[in-house]
Amino acid sequence: MKQLTLALILIILGITCFAQSNKSRVMIGSATYDFIIADVDAHEVVRYSAKGERQWVYSDVRAIDVWLLPNNEVLIAYLPSKNTSDKGGVRIVNKEKEIVMDHQIDDEVMSCLLLPSGNILFTETHAGKLTELTRTGKIIRSFDVLAKGMGHKTVRFIRMTPENTILAAECYSHVLREYTLEGKFIREFVLNMAYCAARLENGNTLISGYNPPQIVEVDSKGEQVWELSPKDLPKLRGLKNFCEAHRLPNGNTLVTNSIREFGKNNTVIFEVTPDKKVVWQLQDSERIKGITAVKPIWSE
Numbered sequence: 001m002k003q004l005t006l007a008l009i010l011i012i013l014g015i016t017c018f019a020q021s022n023k024s025r026v027m028i029g030s031a032t033y034d035f036i037i038a039d040v041d042a043h044e045v046v047r048y049s050a051k052g053e054r055q056w057v058y059s060d061v062r063a064i065d066v067w068l069l070p071n072n073e074v075l076i077a078y079l080p081s082k083n084t085s086d087k088g089g090v091r092i093v094n095k096e097k098e099i100v101m102d103h104q105i106d107d108e109v110m111s112c113l114l115l116p117s118g119n120i121l122f123t124e125t126h127a128g129k130l131t132e133l134t135r136t137g138k139i140i141r142s143f144d145v146l147a148k149g150m151g152h153k154t155v156r157f158i159r160m161t162p163e164n165t166i167l168a169a170e171c172y173s174h175v176l177r178e179y180t181l182e183g184k185f186i187r188e189f190v191l192n193m194a195y196c197a198a199r200l201e202n203g204n205t206l207i208s209g210y211n212p213p214q215i216v217e218v219d220s221k222g223e224q225v226w227e228l229s230p231k232d233l234p235k236l237r238g239l240k241n242f243c244e245a246h247r248l249p250n251g252n253t254l255v256t257n258s259i260r261e262f263g264k265n266n267t268v269i270f271e272v273t274p275d276k277k278v279v280w281q282l283q284d285s286e287r288i289k290g291i292t293a294v295k296p297i298w299s300e
Contacts, residue, residue, distance in 0.1 A: 027052025029280030034297040038063040041290035052282055058097055065111040065293045073100055077112040090122045103137050111157040128154050143183025147173045161199035169194040176207050189222050196244045206247050213242040232276045238266030243292040256291045269294055
């Protein structure tokens with residue numbers, strides 16, 4: 001009888017440990033790099049290890065875009081919230097979460113990036129323009145985007161190309177537009193609800209579409225040479241809105257899925273091969289609500 005009781009206790013303990021382990025398992029597969037994310041609805045910036053462990057969390061702003069700078073400071077674009085007196089802005093914080101720079105405006109700042117000069121380019125969404133700012137808070141210049149006048153719907157992420165031009169995802173116009181740094185329009189690529197883009201080494205452009213969720217690679221003429229959609233990923237759960245995407249050095253593609261709600265076992269980030277096989281996925285969807293930005297962090 002004692003042996004039977006002991007066996008039952010061991011079985012119960014084993015089941016409990018398995019359940020706890022399974023519950024805490026948010027990474028399926030293996031990444032080869034850490035990564036940092038902006039969760040616009042959880043109001044968090046989180047650095048994850050390659051194993052999916054939350055290493056560093058900053059929650060003082062409603063972050064929508066984020067960059068880890070070479071000196072380990074973090075550059076954040078944020079939307080209005082109570083924490084920032086209903087103002088949007090760009091902020092730099094250090095590893096100790098101390099504010100190094102903060103520039104606030106009465107607008108939605110959807111995106112930002114660090115220019116080669118060390119200045120910051122950011123979006124003024126309702127104003128319909130992109131503005132260059134020094135680290136000391138001085139405005140250098142601004143230029144209007146073609147979608148100016150659409151308020152909240154004007155623009156989402158902006159990214160710089162190797163040619164020193166700017167890719168602006170003018171989401172509700174359903175186009176990705178390319179501008180010079182002085183604001184001269186160069187060309188556009190059509191994609192429904194374009195959200196983010198990157199110029200690839202081969203000269204093509206990788207563009208993510210928010211809704212319907214899709215990733216496309218297009219050549220200089222706008223012709224699709226590769227695409228990815230939820231139908232290619234039947235084993236992933238909750239694919240709803242694709243935001244930032246990266247083409248990695250190994251040829252794979254890193255994608256964020258903004259579910260905009262809490263739930264169990266939904267995929268919020270994944271890496272996929274060119275032939276659309278999932279390498280790894282993050283399912284931390286009980287804490288993550290709306291990842292919009294992700295940046296891989298290579299060995300420091």
